[in-house]
Amino acid sequence: MAKRALKPSPANEHIGLGGDTILYRSLIDPKRNNKRTGISSPRMQRNFTLLLMGAPALLMIVVFAYLPMIGIIIAFKGYKDALGIFDSPWIGFQNFAFLFGTGEIWRITYNTIYMNVLFIVSGLIGAIFIALLLNELRDHSRILIKVYQSALFFPNFVSWVVVSYFVFAYLNADTGTLNHIFQGLGLHPIDWYSEPQYWPWILTIVSLWKGVGIGSVTYLASIVSLNPEYFEAARLDGAGKLRQIWYITLPLLRPIIVIVLLLNIGNILHSDLGLFYQVTRNQAPLYSTTDVIETFVFRSLINLGNLGMTGAASLYQSLFGLVLVMTVNWIIRRINPDYALF
Amino acid sequence: MITTQSTFRPAPQPASRLSYQGREKINRGMIHGIMVLVSLMMVLPLIEVISVSFSQEQDIAKYGYTLIPRHFTLAAYQYIFSDPSTIIDAYGVTFAVTVLGTGFGLLFSSMLAYSLARRDYELRRPISLILFFTLLFSGGMVPSYILVTQYLHLQDTLLALILPGMISAWNVLLLRAFFSALPQELIDAAKIDGASEWRIFFQMVIPLSTPALATIGSFMLLMYWNDWSTALLYINNQQLYPLQYLLYQISSNIDFISNNATASSYNITVPVESVRMAMVVIATGPIVFVFLFLQRYFVRGITLGGLKGD
Numbered sequence: 038m039a040k041r042a043l044k045p046s047p048a049n050e051h052i053g054l055g056g057d058t059i060l061y062r063s064l065i066d067p068k069r070n071n072k073r074t075g076i077s078s079p080r081m082q083r084n085f086t087l088l089l090m091g092a093p094a095l096l097m098i099v100v101f102a103y104l105p106m107i108g109i110i111i112a113f114k115g116y117k118d119a120l121g122i123f124d125s126p127w128i129g130f131q132n133f134a135f136l137f138g139t140g141e142i143w144r145i146t147y148n149t150i151y152m153n154v155l156f157i158v159s160g161l162i163g164a165i166f167i168a169l170l171l172n173e174l175r176d177h178s179r180i181l182i183k184v185y186q187s188a189l190f191f192p193n194f195v196s197w198v199v200v201s202y203f204v205f206a207y208l209n210a211d212t213g214t215l216n217h218i219f220q221g222l223g224l225h226p227i228d229w230y231s232e233p234q235y236w237p238w239i240l241t242i243v244s245l246w247k248g249v250g251i252g253s254v255t256y257l258a259s260i261v262s263l264n265p266e267y268f269e270a271a272r273l274d275g276a277g278k279l280r281q282i283w284y285i286t287l288p289l290l291r292p293i294i295v296i297v298l299l300l301n302i303g304n305i306l307h308s309d310l311g312l313f314y315q316v317t318r319n320q321a322p323l324y325s326t327t328d329v330i331e332t333f334v335f336r337s338l339i340n341l342g343n344l345g346m347t348g349a350a351s352l353y354q355s356l357f358g359l360v361l362v363m364t365v366n367w368i369i370r371r372i373n374p375d376y377a378l379f
Numbered sequence: 380m381i382t383t384q385s386t387f388r389p390a391p392q393p394a395s396r397l398s399y400q401g402r403e404k405i406n407r408g409m410i411h412g413i414m415v416l417v418s419l420m421m422v423l424p425l426i427e428v429i430s431v432s433f434s435q436e437q438d439i440a441k442y443g444y445t446l447i448p449r450h451f452t453l454a455a456y457q458y459i460f461s462d463p464s465t466i467i468d469a470y471g472v473t474f475a476v477t478v479l480g481t482g483f484g485l486l487f488s489s490m491l492a493y494s495l496a497r498r499d500y501e502l503r504r505p506i507s508l509i510l511f512f513t514l515l516f517s518g519g520m521v522p523s524y525i526l527v528t529q530y531l532h533l534q535d536t537l538l539a540l541i542l543p544g545m546i547s548a549w550n551v552l553l554l555r556a557f558f559s560a561l562p563q564e565l566i567d568a569a570k571i572d573g574a575s576e577w578r579i580f581f582q583m584v585i586p587l588s589t590p591a592l593a594t595i596g597s598f599m600l601l602m603y604w605n606d607w608s609t610a611l612l613y614i615n616n617q618q619l620y621p622l623q624y625l626l627y628q629i630s631s632n633i634d635f636i637s638n639n640a641t642a643s644s645y646n647i648t649v650p651v652e653s654v655r656m657a658m659v660v661i662a663t664g665p666i667v668f669v670f671l672f673l674q675r676y677f678v679r680g681i682t683l684g685g686l687k688g689d
Binding site: 083084086087088090091093094095097098100101102103104105106107108109111121122167170171173174177178181184185186187188189190191192193194195196197198199201202203204205206207209211212213214216217246250251254255258278310311314315318334335338339344347348351352354355356358359362363 | 406415425431440491494520523529546608612623627652659662667
């Protein structure tokens with residue numbers, strides 16, 4: 038039972054029910070203040086309530102996303118734990134000078150971009166390949182598609198720690214499957230976790246293994262929405278599957294491919310920490326090819342290294358990342374405004 | 380118009396012993412073959428890990444990790460369950476963090492998303508901008524770390540595992556897109572009937588939005604369950620180790636599993652390798668079951684997010 042018998046509404050205007058009429062009068066008569074809530078109009082009431090609704094989430098965003106932004110000044114400070122961010126001495130661009138001077142930044146930037154390019158290219162080819170294959174089965178084997186997709190999605194659901202165990206099972210020098218296969222074939226076993234040159238490829242394979250299932254979803258959804266009449270016409274003209282794919286499917290997919298590519302390029306300075314830290318088991322010999330900006334900052338943080346310099350590397354990443362994303366978005370906007378982020 | 384494939388014949392055809400349907404069948408067979416191979420490659424590592432967990436330690440030392448255990452044994456699991464307190468603690472922590480984080484995160488995110496979806500909300504623009512900017516630029520790991528440890532003093536608390544990642548602008552924007560698709564007339568009608576904003580939200584909008592909530596909820600669930608880096612940064616108390624972080628710790632130091640003396644009662648050395656893999660199986664078990672259920676929500680979420688470009 039509602040607390041009041043009648044809600045204020047135009048239909049009830051004439052009925053004098055004490056509290057209701059007073060409330061309703063205060064809603065339409067701006068001179069009368071509603072003493073019950075102190076809010077003087079439904080418009081403000083609505084805005085206030087909606088603000089209240091968003092308040093918890095907004096508070097968390099301000100605290101955990103915006104407050105740290107103030108802390109980027111640590112990049113310009115000679116940070117000392119005892120003094121905290123605000124009392125540590127201001128040293129201007131010295132941290133940056135050191136990072137750029139010793140070549141640290143170049144090494145990790147190169148690794149970051151190089152690995153991301155490998156990931157983007159292989160991911161694109163792999164995801165489209167899977168999407169094309171699954172599309173061919175679409176009309177005949179719906180159930181099998183679900184089974185395949187379950188297997189394809191599985192790697193995405195395990196954590197990077199678990200993946201590091203998986204990789205360890207293969208690459209571990211003594212008991213790893215790969216070395217045992219090598220020995221069986223008469224080849225020399227390799228101490229994988231000490232040889233940095235193999236790891237760009239190892240990490241690419243792992244990244245592909247983990248992401249190709251989920252990655253294929255976008256492309257499959259696009260392919261499924263293509264007009265079947267194109268393919269009918271091609272079949273009429275005697276085009277085989279491969280021709281159909283090359284001349285119809287892929288060109289029609291070009292917009293979405295370009296969008297995905299550009300979005301990935303916008304993120305090219307960022308890396309998945311789990312992949313680079315867990316799968317490599319943080320082995321120092323591998324740093325020359327696997328140390329990226331993310332791991333550099335992370336390691337420095339947990340080993341409590343020079344936080345001023347670490348902050349400088351982090352700021353460098355965030356700033357250039359921002360520039361990249363804005364540029365990429367501008368480009369996307371020129372191509373197809375629907376897909377632009379803003 | 381073209382009718383069915385079975386009565387269709389393309390006009391110019393290369394001479395071939397097989398009919399069009401025959402070639403189609405072979406093509407499809409090949410595709411199935413490839414897909415089976417790819418699917419196997421996806422699950423093979425899990426099979427190997429399970430196999431090693433049931434293998435005897437001597438076999439592992441001699442023959443390495445194999446796909447099928449040479450001699451089946453439950454020794455690793457017996458070792459773990461002789462003193463499961465560490466694992467039970469870790470499960471408890473992860474479970475609490477995941478349930479609380481996903482529950483509150485979903486609640487708060489959807490409330491914010493709903494407010495941003497309402498076209499008659501005057502603060503809509505500025506708040507959306509505030510939200511959106513966090514996707515473009517972030518303060519980075521260092522200031523966040525300093526904030527959480529030195530200003531909020533959340534280290535070694537459960538909150539440190541829950542709060543930092545709870546609200547993601549991405550999730551809020553996806554939810555907002557969904558709420559925007561709900562007809563405004565519904566809300567107007569409810570308003571005319573005198574319902575308050577809260578009532579509209581909880582009794583009308585939420586029940587209508589279960590697919591979207593399930594999708595975003597799945598994202599959050601997975602994020603919390605698989606999180607290892609937050610604990611690495613903020614947790615030192617062993618009893619607060621979440622599952623994945625425990626797994627990470629034992630990859631180098633097996634003593635974490637149990638510091639008991641039952642190993643001597645077995646009169647064998649600790650079955651290190653098989654115990655490690657058994658831990659992986661125990662830690663991954665639930666997520667594998669859950670994911671089978673959550674799978675379609677993920678697919679939906681990816682499609683929503685990917686096709687729109689945001």
